[in-house]
Amino acid sequence: MRELLTWLEASGLGQAMRHAGVWSYGVANLIHILGVATLFGSVLVLDLRLLGAFARAPLAAIAAPTVPLATIGFTIAVLSGSCLIVTNATEYIGNPLLLIKFPAIGLGLVNALVLGFVPAWRDRSARDLTARERRQLAVFGGVSLASWLTALACGRLIAYW
Amino acid sequence: MQAKLAAGFCAAILGVFVATTALAHHGWAGQSTEDFTLKGKVSKALSLSGPHATMQITDEKGQVWDLTLAPPPRTEASGLKEGVIPMGAEVSILGKRNLDPQKFEVKTERVTYNGKNYDVYPDRVPSPSK
Numbered sequence A: 001m002r003e004l005l006t007w008l009e010a011s012g013l014g015q016a017m018r019h020a021g022v023w024s025y026g027v028a029n030l031i032h033i034l035g036v037a038t039l040f041g042s043v044l045v046l047d048l049r050l051l052g053a054f055a056r057a058p059l060a061a062i063a064a065p066t067v068p069l070a071t072i073g074f075t076i077a078v079l080s081g082s083c084l085i086v087t088n089a090t091e092y093i094g095n096p097l098l099l100i101k102f103p104a105i106g107l108g109l110v111n112a113l114v115l116g117f118v119p120a121w122r123d124r125s126a127r128d129l130t131a132r133e134r135r136q137l138a139v140f141g142g143v144s145l146a147s148w149l150t151a152l153a154c155g156r157l158i159a160y161w
Numbered sequence B: 001m002q003a004k005l006a007a008g009f010c011a012a013i014l015g016v017f018v019a020t021t022a023l024a025h026h027g028w029a030g031q032s033t034e035d036f037t038l039k040g041k042v043s044k045a046l047s048l049s050g051p052h053a054t055m056q057i058t059d060e061k062g063q064v065w066d067l068t069l070a071p072p073p074r075t076e077a078s079g080l081k082e083g084v085i086p087m088g089a090e091v092s093i094l095g096k097r098n099l100d101p102q103k104f105e106v107k108t109e110r111v112t113y114n115g116k117n118y119d120v121y122p123d124r125v126p127s128p129s130k
Helices: A002-010 A012-018 A024-050 A059-087 A096-115 A131-160 B002-022 B072-077
Strands: B036-047 B054-058 B064-068 B090-097 B105-113 B116-119
Touching: A002 A012, A002 A059, A012 A024, A012 A059, A024 A059, A024 A131, A024 B072, A096 A131, B036 B064
Parallel strands: B064 B105
Antiparallel strands: B036 B054, B036 B090, B054 B064, B090 B105, B105 B116
């Protein structure tokens, strides 16, 4: 972890961030919050639907806007977050919240990728799902909500360690 | 089902709040309320990158102190820019020390160099220079 963070801080992006003016960190932070808000807001609605809430709205109707918005939010969060972490990366050496945040992001990503291959998810607009399939999707919704909530909480608390 | 979900979600948010309160070292909660003054030589020059401006000074006993200043734009507005204070220069500071005696860190409100006060938190120091 020490080597990786030292390398990140010495990287070209790290140097660029440190020489990009006194507002650079603040602006990158603002963009990061926009990305995270877009990602988590979309994921929250979709995951609650998978868990059985808002059952009157068809899953396909909820997935249509939330999936692309979550993808866009995630991309913005990764790009801006990279700028934030490289600025003073060595400050995070030994920060346990970092070690919870990134595995949580990994779990959220893997969960979303695997969901993409689940027949019940792929057939969401083609047919009615069975009770068993709905329970299966609810598991993905629960894992997703738990991982993104963990990533969000740890991300915010990194600064307080 | 919906009520249970809502309750669970509220409980999770509440948990995050409790954790945040317990960890609130960002800001002034982790610092002493007593004024703390220190003299030393600049051993790591001012950096205006990151969430807060930072620098290091070394006191006469050789102890290295981490100085956390205001956020970069506010620090710069006090007149304290990168390059203003050279390495090795003698400075004195006023601020609030970290409550943890193992941490040699001061949230710095004023840096005095060459007879000039740089008040990075002008609302927290006596008779601010501007």
